[in-house]
Amino acid sequence: MTKLAVVEFKLLVREPGAVFSLLIPLFILVVFGSSIQPGDTVLLPIALAIAVGLVGLYMLPTTLATYRERGILRRMSTTPARPVNLLVVQVLLQLVLALAACGLLLAVAGAVLGAHLPTRVLPGVLTFLLGTAAMFAIGLLIAALAPNGRSANGIGVLLYFPLAYLAGLMQPPSQMPAIVAAVGEYTPMGAFRLSMQDVWAGGVPDPLPLGVMAAYALVVSVAAARFFRWE
Amino acid sequence: MTVIDVTDLRKGYAGRTVLDGVSFSVEAGEIFGILGPNGAGKTTTVECVEGLRRPDGGSVRVLGLDPFTDGRALREQVGVQLQHTQLPENIKVWEALDLYASFYARPRDWRGLLEEWGLADKRDARFGKLSGGQRQRLFIALALVGDPRVAFLDELTTGLDPQARRVTWELVKRIRDNGVTVVLVSHFMDEVEELCDRVAVLDQGRVVALDTPAGLVGGEQRMRFTLMAGDSVPGLDGLPGVTGVTRTGDRVVVTGRGDFAPAVTAHLARHRVTVSDLRIDRRTLDDAFAALTGRSFTN
Incomplete structure (x- = not known):
């Protein structure tokens, strides 16, 4: 299991997609952050949502569906090792990637851009975990349903942009049609952004978006487990 | 085991x-x-x-x-x-x-x-x-x-x-x-x-x-050769493994099982008979498959 984790970690580092999921949110942060206000509570939550969304909707499903398509899970099931270990290692590594992307954003925002960082850690960690769980669950469902790596990639990208729009990551929700903005609060990335903004404002996150994320995490991952195929 | x-x-x-x-x-x-x-x-x-x-x-x-x-x-x-x-x-x-x-x-x-x-x-x-x-x-x-x-x-x-x-x-x-x-x-x-x-x-x-x-592959194999004009080879049908000999003009077809082919060539040499166009038709697994299933084996 340790060796599996080490090898999978090396493969992740060699994957150009992993670098992109670190750099794209950072790029957005730096471009928009040059004019950041000291008390800003909007930009960093958006950048964090983009980062976690990229990993959950794009990296995770593409990797897993490719592994199934190439018969790697099947090949593993002919050895004494269990292929479910590979899934567990992948989910953990992608979680590390999401953490790294968020850590990088916070470090650059805090050290270089002089952005405001929340002082209370626990609500931020809770929001991160719930949001990541919700978006990873969607990624797992994509991996379960997509026939191969390329289509998983396509579905991920196809889902990513409407979800990012609904979540208010592309346009401030105040400028969106009211009904669209309201729907957006019930999407995983929208709920993540809302909770993170509460965290940045220094308060305790509203239970509603937290509940929305928990519900996605639970329901969608059950569906993913139900539909997952090993080959 | x-x-x-x-x-x-x-x-x-x-x-x-x-x-x-x-x-x-x-x-x-x-x-x-x-x-x-x-x-x-x-x-x-x-x-x-x-x-x-x-x-x-x-x-x-x-x-x-x-x-x-x-x-x-x-x-x-x-x-x-x-x-x-x-x-x-x-x-x-x-x-x-x-x-x-x-x-x-x-x-x-x-x-x-x-x-x-x-x-x-x-x-x-x-x-x-x-x-x-x-x-x-x-x-x-x-x-x-x-x-x-x-x-x-x-x-x-x-x-x-x-x-x-x-x-x-x-x-x-x-x-x-x-x-x-x-x-x-x-x-x-x-x-x-x-x-x-x-x-x-x-x-x-x-x-x-x-x-x-x-x-x-089993079964019979066939060995064919052509004799010099007028030559004859007695005793081929008595060789081990040989199941039949037919001669049409100078063309001879010997059918047999197992390792009959070396026996035939040794016999020819012993009688100082020179032959041309010597061929052995070996049955292949393709033939065997066709015989077993009645269909040809197409890759």
Whole structure:
């Protein structure tokens, strides 16, 4: 299991997609952050949502569906090792990637851009975990349903942009049609952004978006487990 | 010792019968071929034996174990090379071997396998950069890294050029010479003839024949030659193995079984008879398959 984790970690580092999921949110942060206000509570939550969304909707499903398509899970099931270990290692590594992307954003925002960082850690960690769980669950469902790596990639990208729009990551929700903005609060990335903004404002996150994320995490991952195929 | 025992194996998908009562057994130390055209049920058969698929009926024992209930204990002792399997593009050769070795309780030293399979200079190459033959050798090495007692090789040489196929055949013989029982799935007649000690011929989910390649080819062979004008050869029909002699003008056709051809040529030499156009029509497994099924074997 340790060796599996080490090898999978090396493969992740060699994957150009992993670098992109670190750099794209950072790029957005730096471009928009040059004019950041000291008390800003909007930009960093958006950048964090983009980062976690990229990993959950794009990296995770593409990797897993490719592994199934190439018969790697099947090949593993002919050895004494269990292929479910590979899934567990992948989910953990992608979680590390999401953490790294968020850590990088916070470090650059805090050290270089002089952005405001929340002082209370626990609500931020809770929001991160719930949001990541919700978006990873969607990624797992994509991996379960997509026939191969390329289509998983396509579905991920196809889902990513409407979800990012609904979540208010592309346009401030105040400028969106009211009904669209309201729907957006019930999407995983929208709920993540809302909770993170509460965290940045220094308060305790509203239970509603937290509940929305928990519900996605639970329901969608059950569906993913139900539909997952090993080959 | 019987290593694999399959009795009346049955399997269907969505109402379509794929295996219709397949039975065979594999003895220790042999290369056992499973031969048949595409769609005959070869891969499904080995997948049931490997425990990847649950049969609808019949029984399977591998090394005395049930592939389903004793799967884990069994997988320690078998090595598998699957058709249509790949590795991640970016994994290096040594990493793949090191990783697969870690799956087994008592693996072989993968460094030795690198040498043995001619991959030492590709140690740090990524899977995506390997040629077809190198990939195939890596897959075989991965199938052997657990130090198995039985190795399953499925469509080993599909997609390889003729030279790489020859090289791979030599390697498969070496696996057997190292004491590993080999189950070889193939739709290539020449491959099975070259490698296998015994062959089960599958057609439409049934075993239509189970014999040595020579036994399958079996039957009579014909030897033809042309005599110099006016020459005659008495006593050909009394030679061991010869079943018939017909002469039309100067053309002679001798039919026979087994090793009759050397006896005939020695006889000709003894009588100082010079012949021309000497040909032996050897029946091939293709002929045998056509005789068994009434259909030609098309790759």
